[in-house]
Amino acid sequence: MPQPAAQPPQQSETVARILAAAEELFSRRGFDAVSMNDIAEAAGVSKANIFHHFESKNALYLAVVRNACSDSVERLQQLQHEDGAISGQLADFAGNHLKNMLEHDQVSRLILREIVGEEGARRAQELAEKVFGQNFAMLVEIVRTGQRRGELRADLDPAMVATLLIGANVFFFESQEVLRHFKDVDFAREPERYSRMLMDILLAGIRAPKP
Amino acid sequence: MPQPAAQPPQQSETVARILAAAEELFSRRGFDAVSMNDIAEAAGVSKANIFHHFESKNALYLAVVRNACSDSVERLQQLQHEDGAISGQLADFAGNHLKNMLEHDQVSRLILREIVGEEGARRAQELAEKVFGQNFAMLVEIVRTGQRRGELRADLDPAMVATLLIGANVFFFESQEVLRHFKDVDFAREPERYSRMLMDILLAGIRAPKP
DNA sequence: TAAGATACTGACCGACCGGTCGGTCAGAAA
DNA sequence: TTTCTGACCGACCGGTCGGTCAGTATCTTA
Missing domain, CATH: 1.10.357.10 (Tetracycline Repressor, domain 2)
Incomplete structure (x- = not known):
C-alpha cells in the first residue's frame, strides 16, 4: 500500500477527524472560546477519547497548528x-x-x-x-x-x-x-x-x- | 467649581479604578482570559461592587472601549x-x-x-x-x-x-x-x-x- | 480461542466562571 | 433623630470548564 509518505507516521481516521474539527473551531473562534466538549461533539467522539489521543487541550492545539x-x-x-x-x-x-x-x-x-x-x-x-x-x-x-x-x-x-x-x-x-x-x-x-x-x-x- | 467639562458627567474614583484595571487586563490578555475576579482584585474592590457599577462583563468591556x-x-x-x-x-x-x-x-x-x-x-x-x-x-x-x-x-x-x-x-x-x-x-x-x-x-x- | 493491547465511553471531579443575594455602613435629607 | 440612599461586601448560585477514571468494546496475535 504505497503512501504519499508525508506526515509523521500516519493518522488514524479518528485522530484526523478530531484535528479537522479542532482546526475549524480554533481558527473560527480562538482558543479560549472553544471547549473540549465542542470539539468532541463536532468530531463525533467522546471528550474522553480526545484526551486519550492528546495529552491536553494545549497539546491538541499545538498539533493542529503543527498540522497547518x-x-x-x-x-x-x-x-x-x-x-x-x-x-x-x-x-x-x-x-x-x-x-x-x-x-x-x-x-x-x-x-x-x-x-x-x-x-x-x-x-x-x-x-x-x-x-x-x-x-x-x-x-x-x-x-x-x-x-x-x-x-x-x-x-x-x-x-x-x-x-x-x-x-x-x-x-x-x-x-x-x-x-x-x-x-x-x-x-x-x-x-x-x-x-x-x-x-x-x-x-x-x-x-x-x-x- | 469649574471642570474641564469633558467626559460624560464625571467618574467616581472607584469607577475610574475599575475602568483602568479592566483596560489594562483586557488589552493585555483579551476578553475571555480576564475574569471579573481578576479585575476586582486589580482594582482593589469586590466583584459585587463592579456589578453594582456595570450591568455585566460585556457592559464593562464596552465602557472600557468607549473610554479608549x-x-x-x-x-x-x-x-x-x-x-x-x-x-x-x-x-x-x-x-x-x-x-x-x-x-x-x-x-x-x-x-x-x-x-x-x-x-x-x-x-x-x-x-x-x-x-x-x-x-x-x-x-x-x-x-x-x-x-x-x-x-x-x-x-x-x-x-x-x-x-x-x-x-x-x-x-x-x-x-x-x-x-x-x-x-x-x-x-x-x-x-x-x-x-x-x-x-x-x-x-x-x-x-x-x-x- | 484465550490473552492482551488499544480505542473508546459515560460518569464524574474540583476549580472557576459570570452573576446574585442579603446585608452593612457612611452620609445626605427630613 | 429618623429615614432613606447608594456604595460596598462576603457568601453563594447554577453552570461550564479541563481533565480523570473505571470499565467496555474491538482488534491483534499466538
Whole structure:
C-alpha cells in the first residue's frame, strides 16, 4: 500500500477527524472560546477519547497548528523560479501569498493568531514563527537578488521591502471585513486588484531609477 | 467649581479604578482570559461592587472601549494642517499614527482586537470601527488633496494609498515582537526609522512624475 | 480461542466562571 | 433623630470548564 509518505507516521481516521474539527473551531473562534466538549461533539467522539489521543487541550492545539504549518511553506516554495524579472517574481510572490492566505483562511487565521495574538498566549508561537520566518526570508532573498542585478534600488533595506509587502497582505487579509464598510474602499472584495494596485505602488517605489 | 467639562458627567474614583484595571487586563490578555475576579482584585474592590457599577462583563468591556476610543481620534485630528507639501503631511500623519499606537499600546491593542479580532466576538465593533474609519477617512482626504494639487499620481486609488500606509503601521505595531527575532530585520525597535523608510518607499511610489 | 493491547465511553471531579443575594455602613435629607 | 440612599461586601448560585477514571468494546496475535 504505497503512501504519499508525508506526515509523521500516519493518522488514524479518528485522530484526523478530531484535528479537522479542532482546526475549524480554533481558527473560527480562538482558543479560549472553544471547549473540549465542542470539539468532541463536532468530531463525533467522546471528550474522553480526545484526551486519550492528546495529552491536553494545549497539546491538541499545538498539533493542529503543527498540522497547518506543514503545508503552508511548501506551497510558496514551489512557486519560486530563478528566471524572469525580479518585479515579476515579487508580484507573483505577493499575489500567491495573498491568494494562499485567503484560500486557506482558517489555517492562516490560526497561524496569524499565534504570531499577532495575545501576550500571555505562547502556545505554538515558535512553530508559527518558523513558518512565517521562512516566508519572510524567502522574500528577502528575492529582493536582495533584485538589488544585486541592479533592478531594485540598492539604498533600501531588503527586510523593509519584505515587511511592507507581507504587511500589506496580512493587513488586507485580517481587515477585509472592516474595509468593506468604508465608503472610499471598493477593492475589499477583489484581492487580485488589491495585489495589482499594491505592486503598482510598491514597484514604483523600489525600482532602480533609469541610468 | 469649574471642570474641564469633558467626559460624560464625571467618574467616581472607584469607577475610574475599575475602568483602568479592566483596560489594562483586557488589552493585555483579551476578553475571555480576564475574569471579573481578576479585575476586582486589580482594582482593589469586590466583584459585587463592579456589578453594582456595570450591568455585566460585556457592559464593562464596552465602557472600557468607549473610554479608549474617545481620545484616539482627537489626537490625530489636532495634528492636521492645511499648509505644507502633501508629502510632509503624509509623513507626519504616518509618523504620528505609529507613535500614537505605540505610546498608547494598550488602548491600541484593545481597539485593534475589536477590528481584527475573532469572528464571533462582536462586542464593541461598531465603536472601534468608527474610530478606525475616521482616521482612514482623514488620510484619504489628504491623499485626494495631493492628487488635486498634482503632487501625487492621479491614477492611484486614494483609498489604496491610505490602506497601504495604515496597514504598514498596524502590521509593524502588531508584529513588532516577532520581527525582532528575524535576523534580517534590524529596525524592529526603531519605529522612527521604520516610518522614515516606509515614507521613502511609499512616496517614491505615489509621487507624480516630474513633467 | 484465550490473552492482551488499544480505542473508546459515560460518569464524574474540583476549580472557576459570570452573576446574585442579603446585608452593612457612611452620609445626605427630613 | 429618623429615614432613606447608594456604595460596598462576603457568601453563594447554577453552570461550564479541563481533565480523570473505571470499565467496555474491538482488534491483534499466538
